[in-house]
Amino acid sequence: MKKTLVSIVRYENPNESVRNAVELSRGLNHLPSRAKVFIKPNIVFWTRATNFPKYGVITTSRVVEDMVVLLKEHGIDDITIGEGTVLRNPKDMETQMHAFDTLGYGVLKKRYSVNFLNIWERPFEKVNLGDGIELKFNVDILNADFVVDLPVLKTHSMTKVSLGIKNLKGMIDIPSRKKCHNTDPVKDLHFMVAKLADKMPPMFTLLDGIYTNERGPNVDGTMHRSNLLIASADVLSADMVGAKVLGFEPDDVPHLVHAAKIAKRPLDLSDVVVVGEPIESVTADHQYDFPYNEDNTLPLPMEQMGIKGLSYYKYDLSLCTYCSGITSTMLYAISRAWKGESWDDVEVLSGKVMQPVPGKKKTILFGKCMYQSNKDNPDIQEMIAIKGCPPKPESILKALHQAGINVDPAIFENIDSVKGKFLKRYEGKPEFEESFYTIK
Numbered sequence: 001m002k003k004t005l006v007s008i009v010r011y012e013n014p015n016e017s018v019r020n021a022v023e024l025s026r027g028l029n030h031l032p033s034r035a036k037v038f039i040k041p042n043i044v045f046w047t048r049a050t051n052f053p054k055y056g057v058i059t060t061s062r063v064v065e066d067m068v069v070l071l072k073e074h075g076i077d078d079i080t081i082g083e084g085t086v087l088r089n090p091k092d093m094e095t096q097m098h099a100f101d102t103l104g105y106g107v108l109k110k111r112y113s114v115n116f117l118n119i120w121e122r123p124f125e126k127v128n129l130g131d132g133i134e135l136k137f138n139v140d141i142l143n144a145d146f147v148v149d150l151p152v153l154k155t156h157s158m159t160k161v162s163l164g165i166k167n168l169k170g171m172i173d174i175p176s177r178k179k180c181h182n183t184d185p186v187k188d189l190h191f192m193v194a195k196l197a198d199k200m201p202p203m204f205t206l207l208d209g210i211y212t213n214e215r216g217p218n219v220d221g222t223m224h225r226s227n228l229l230i231a232s233a234d235v236l237s238a239d240m241v242g243a244k245v246l247g248f249e250p251d252d253v254p255h256l257v258h259a260a261k262i263a264k265r266p267l268d269l270s271d272v273v274v275v276g277e278p279i280e281s282v283t284a285d286h287q288y289d290f291p292y293n294e295d296n297t298l299p300l301p302m303e304q305m306g307i308k309g310l311s312y313y314k315y316d317l318s319l320c321t322y323c324s325g326i327t328s329t330m331l332y333a334i335s336r337a338w339k340g341e342s343w344d345d346v347e348v349l350s351g352k353v354m355q356p357v358p359g360k361k362k363t364i365l366f367g368k369c370m371y372q373s374n375k376d377n378p379d380i381q382e383m384i385a386i387k388g389c390p391p392k393p394e395s396i397l398k399a400l401h402q403a404g405i406n407v408d409p410a411i412f413e414n415i416d417s418v419k420g421k422f423l424k425r426y427e428g429k430p431e432f433e434e435s436f437y438t439i440k
Contacts, residue, residue: 001271006232006241008277011210017229018066018206024275025231027204028074031146036078037071038144038201039064042151042167042208043083044217045325046099050420053432056213056223059150060436061104063208063229067148068112077113081105082140084119084170086321088390088415093121104439124173129195131187135176137199144201149235153209153228153242154216155288157324158317159193160253162217163242164205164235168196174322181320183352189317194258197235205238206231210436212246214286219422220328225431228282236263237272244269247285302335309343310334310405311360318352322390323367329418330366330396333407337400346403349374356380362403367391 007024011017022028031037041059045052064081071079085096096118100106108114117140124136141147151167159166169177180192197203209228215221230245232238236259240250250256251267260267291300296314298307312331315324327350345361352369358379365371368389374380386399393412400407411418426432 003271003273004232004234004237005273005275006230006234006237007275008241008245008279008282009229009231010277010282011227011229014062015066015069018063019070021206021229021231021276022067022070022204025204025233027206027231027233028070030202030233031071031074031076031204032202033075034078035076035145036143037076037080037146037148038141039067039079039081039148039150040141040167040171041081041083042162042170043085043096043099043103044170045219045419046085046087046095047416047419048095048098049414049416051423052219052419053223053423053426054434054437055211055225055426055432056152056154056216056221057219058103058437059152059208060210061439062436063150063206063210065104065108065439067150067206068108068114071148072112079112079114080140080144081108081114081116082119082122082138082171084138084172086325087120088322088325090120090174093118096120103437107439119171124176127199129198131191131195133187133192133195135179135192135196136173137176138171138173141171141200147201147203149203149205151205151207152211152213152216153207153226153230153246154213155221155246155286156217157215157288157290157315158189158319159255160248160288161239161243161246161256163207163239165197165239165255165259166193168200169193172196178320178322181318181352183318190254191258193255194262197259198262200235203235204231204233205235207238207242209242209245211432212284212286215288215290218325218328219419223426223432224284224286226282226284228277236260236265240267240269241272241274241279244279245283247283248288299331302331302338305335305338306340307335307338307343309345311347311357313347313349313354316351316353318369319350320369323350323369326390326393326396326415329411329415330400332418333411334400334405336411337405337407344404346405364399364403366396366399
């Protein structure tokens with residue numbers, strides 16, 4: 001049986017730790033000379049409105065620069081960093097560039113002649129992934145000679161983990177991303193994600209676990225300073241080991257099960273050799289799921305607050321990234337609005353498959369997909385539609401007020417600033433260092 005190599009290294013020093021992880025994994029041994037290299041970090045979210053906890057959400061600039069240095073040492077001159085951050089306004093081209101500048105990519109350009117690009121300003125190409133699935137990928141990564149995949153080591157509320165394979169979802173266009181969140185019981189989100197790496201150029205994956213994210217992938221998770229790097233020339237092997245380190249068996253992560261089946265690989269790591277730190281010595285269980293009450297009608301913290309008269313059903317795989325990104329703000333606003341008096345039997349439906357419960361007095365249809373699915377449903381007594389894709393903050397505010405939930409308008413008027421409130425959890429803790437996300 002052919003074995004693949006995965007290294008686990010504790011992050012201790014700039015340059016040295018990444019170099020150690022790369023060398024132990026032999027990750028650049030198959031790097032072509034004078035290759036055109038594409039680096040894919042993870043910048044899942046960004047806003048110009050506020051500073052927010054990047055820990056465990058965004059790939060550290062420290063790891064990005066260290067990889068650039070190693071590539072330059074290998075004689076690589078053509079290096080491009082590219083990302084397609086989730087933005088509420090797809091036409092917003094300034095926020096992505098603000099992210100690049102803030103993270104120090106402009107310094108990388110001056111220092112190492114590295115290019116960086118916003119994929120929303122670049123063409124996409126349709127790729128046949130088999131099984132009747134076609135998605136559009138950024139042309140720059142497809143046309144590279146070699147890809148360096150730099151995801152964060154984190155969990156994900158829908159896919160359990162978000163690692164090397166899942167990181168490539170940032171390289172597909174918006175319709176393709178929405179296609180991944182479908183209603184097909186077989187070719188669901190897990191199935192689609194499993195295929196994202198299948199048509200990539202030769203690739204090296206380094207999981208950035210300097211900070212890890214529990215109940216990720218966004219800023220409302222719980223961040224940990226874990227000081228880990230996991231590297232491999234095989235993305236599936238890196239992801240299986242990464243899952244183990246986060247406390248998940250690979251056969252309990254649906255998209256890894258699909259990916260292993262496609263590759264005809266075992267899920268027990270019997271064809272993987274781990275070098276460096278043993279898995280057992282670095283494993284730390286990370287929860288992925290946001291807890292709901294017993295019947296999944298309300299987030300558990302909201303039930304514990306005593307909230308009555310509201311059913312905010314648990315998200316499912318059909319809820320796309322663009323709507324899910326606003327969900328945490330909605331829940332925050334609703335929680336702040338609770339004054340102890342029961343609301344008027346309101347339900348909130350999201351995604352593409354939820355159905356109204358007969359007898360509910362008011363039904364909020366959150367998002368264009370949910371509105372299209374249920375606009376003529378006879379079980380709805382009073383329909384309150386939020387039709388946008390994604391919904392606009394002012395539409396959400398109006399709908400909640402119509403339902404009798406008097407949320408603070410300022411929350412939605414300054415929606416991007418809400419993310420900054422999560423930073424307070426980490427202020428004053430020396431292990432959380434903003435310097436990891438800058439380049440001097």
